[in-house]
Amino acid sequence: MAWNEPGGGNNKDPWGGRGDQGPPDLDEVVRKMQDKLGGLFGGRRRRTDGGGSGGSGFAGFGLILGIAAVVWLFSGIYIIDAGKQGVVLRFGAFSEATMPGPHWRIPYPVDQVKIVDVEQRRFVEIGYRSGNSGQASVSVPREALMLTKDENIVNIQLAVQYQVSDPREYLFNTRDPDAVLKQAAESAIREVIGTSEMDFVLKQGRAEVVGRTREIMQKTLDSYNAGLLISDVNLQDAQPPEEVQASFSDAIKAREDKERFKNEAEAYANDIIPKARGGAARQMQEAEGYKESLIAKAEGEASRFSQLLKEYRKAPEVTRKRLYLETMESVLGKTGKVIVDSDNANNLMYLPLDKIMQQSGGGRRLSSGGRSGKGVQSAAPAKGQPARPVRKIRETR
Template identity: 40%
Template sequence: MSENDHDKPRRKNPWGDQNGGRREDRPQNPWGGRPGGSGGNEPPDLDELLRRTQDGLRDILPGNISGGTAFGLLALALLLLWLASGFYIVNPGEHGVIQRFGAWSRTQTAEGLDYHLPAPIEKVTTVNVSALRRMNIGFNESFTRDGRSSQKSDVPEESLMLTSDRNIVDLNMVIQWDIKSAEQFLFEIEDQDNTIKKVAESAIREVVGQTDMFPVITTGRALIASKVKDIIQKNLDEYNSGVNIKQVLIQKAEVHPDVQGAFQDVQSAKQDAEDTQNKARAEREDILPKARGQAIKIVQEAEAYKQSQIAKAQGDADRFAAVYAAYQNGKDVTKERIFIETMEDILSNAQKIILDDKSGKQGVVPYLPLDELKPKSQSDNNVSATGSTSILR
C-alpha cells in the first residue's frame, strides 16, 4: 500500500465502523436488529431504514453521485424490469389469452415472442388448443408410471343406465375433445372438465333412454355414439364453451349382472319365437304358390266351362231358330221329321218286336235278330243301357 493510499479517505462501511470492529451503539445488520438480542424481533423503523439505505448507497456509489440520483437509477432499473415482465412466448399449438384489469382483451394465436402490458394492468394465460383431451364416462382409469398399462374401475353411478324397454345396461364411454376457442373456454364456463362431463352424461342417458336394450349392447353402438356426439356438441355450443367434440367411443355396453339371468331367458324366448316365425314363413312360402296355382287353374277351368256352355247354348238356340224357320215353311213335314228323329233317339238302343196288323197271317212276323249277331258282351251292354223293350205297331 502506497502513501497516497494512506492519504485517501477510507470509504465508510455502511454496516459497521471503518476498522471492522463492532460498536455497541450501532446494529450489525442494516435493518436495526442486534444479533442475539431481543431487538431482532422488533419491527424496523421505516424512516430509519430509508436513512440508513441512503447512507449506504452514498458510501458505495462514487462521490459525485448523490443519493437522489441513486434512487432515480434504482427506480429506472425497477421500471425496466417491470416493463420487461410483459414479454411472453406462445408455443406451437397454444393461444395466448390477454386480460386487461381482469377482462378479456384479445387472443394471440401467432406463435413466438409477444408482449403485453405488465401486471397488474394485463396478464396472459396460454391455452393448448391442439392437444386432444380425453374424458371417461362410467369408469376411472389409472396408468402406471411408464404409461404402458392401466387399471380400470367402474363408477356405477355413471355407468348404469335405463333403456326404453326398462332394462339396465352397464355402459362405459370415452369422450375425445379439444379447444376451438381459448377465450370462450376460459371465461364462458366454470369448472370446464366437470361441465363437459355433466353434459356428456346427460346426452348419453337421453339417447340410451330412447333406445331398446338389444341395439345398445349389440349392433346399435355406432349409431348411439353418433347421436351422443351431436347432442353434446349442440349443448356445449349453446353454452359458448369453445369446446369441439372430436369423437365418442363406446368401450363397453352389456347387461347388468343382476339381470343377466332374466335377460338370457328373454333372449331364449325371443330366439324360439323367431325360429317359429321363420318356420311359419317357410311353410307359407311353400303353400301359397301352390294354392295360387290351384286357384288360377280352377278359375281357368271355370272360364272354359262357361265359354263351352255359352257356345252350346248358342248352338242350341241357333238350331232351334233354324228348325223354327223350317217349321214355318212346312209345319206338317217338320212335325213328321221331328217325330221321326225323336223316335230314332228313343228307340235306337231298345229291343224291337214288330207286329204288322195288316198281315194276313196270325202271329208274330219273323224278325231277323241282327243285334244278336253282335258280340254278346256288346249286346249285354246295349240291353243294360236301354233297360226297356219297345213295341212298334
C-alpha cells in the same frame, strides 16, 4: 521463541500482521463501502488526498441498465404453434386472444400468456376407465348402473370426445371445465336412460340414445358458456347387470327365435299367398272359359234344334229316320260290334265276353275267332248230352 512471546518473531503474527494491531474499526468499514458505492453511481469518492468525481461509474450503470431493458423487452416475444390459441392476461385480466404465429406482449409482470390447444381431442369416460396398453377396461358401477323407465337396471359405458371451441370461455367461465363436462355427460345419459325402456336401450334405440345424449350435453355446456364443443359420443356398452346376465341372454335368445320364426312365417306367407292367388285366378279364367264354351255349345245346339224343327215340320218321317241313322252312326262308330251268324239254329251261341271286356276297358279292338285264326270253338257239353259245335261268330267294327 514463540511468535506471541515478547520479542519473538519480530513482533509479527504468522500472517505478517503487526502484533499490536487491534480489531478492525466498524466505522472505517462502512465508510469504505460508501466510497465504493458512490464511485459506482458517479458520486464523489473519498480519498485521503481529496480526489475528484467518478464519471466512469455512471456510464457503466447506464450500459447495464440499457442491456437489461433490451433483454426485458425481447422477453415479451412468443410464438403460438398451429392448432393452438393464446390468451393474453394483463395484470391477471383478459386482454386479447392471439392466433398461431409470432406475437409480442408486455413482458412479465405486466402481461402473461396462456396457450390453449383448440384442436386436441380430449376424452371423458362414463361408467368405466380404460386400462393401460394390453389391459382391459375397468367398470365403475357408481357411474355405470342406471335406472330405466320400466324400472330395470342397465350397465352403461359411455365415451365422449370434445375439444375447446373458445379459449377465453374455457379459461374464465368455469373453474374446472373438464369436470363440468364429465358431470354434464353423466347427467345427460342418466336423463335419456331414465326416459327410455330397457329393450329400447339395449337393442334398436342405441343410436337415438347417443344422439339425445349429445344434444342435451351440448345445450348444458352452452348454458354454462364453458367454451367446449362435443365432437363425438360413443355408447361403448349397454348390458344388464352381471347378476342377471345369463337370464337376460336367454330372454334375448327367445326373443330372437320369436322374431326368426315370425320372419320365416312371413316369408312362407309371402311365397304361398301369391301362388294361391295365381291358382285361383287361373281357375277363375278356366271356369269362365268353360262357362263360355258351354253357353256357346248350348246356343249352337239350340240353333241346330231350331233348324231341325223346321225341317221336321216339312217332312217328319224322313227327318225322323235321318236323325235315327245319324244317331246310330254316332253311337256305333265308337264301339265294337259282334255279328252273329244264325244260319244254323242248332249250334250253341258263344259270345267272347272276355275280349269285349278288354276292349271296353283298354280300348283295344276285339278280334274274332276267324280273324284270329281260330275256327269254331266248342263249349263244354251239358251233363249227359253229347258235345255240339258252337256257332261261328264274327267280330267286326
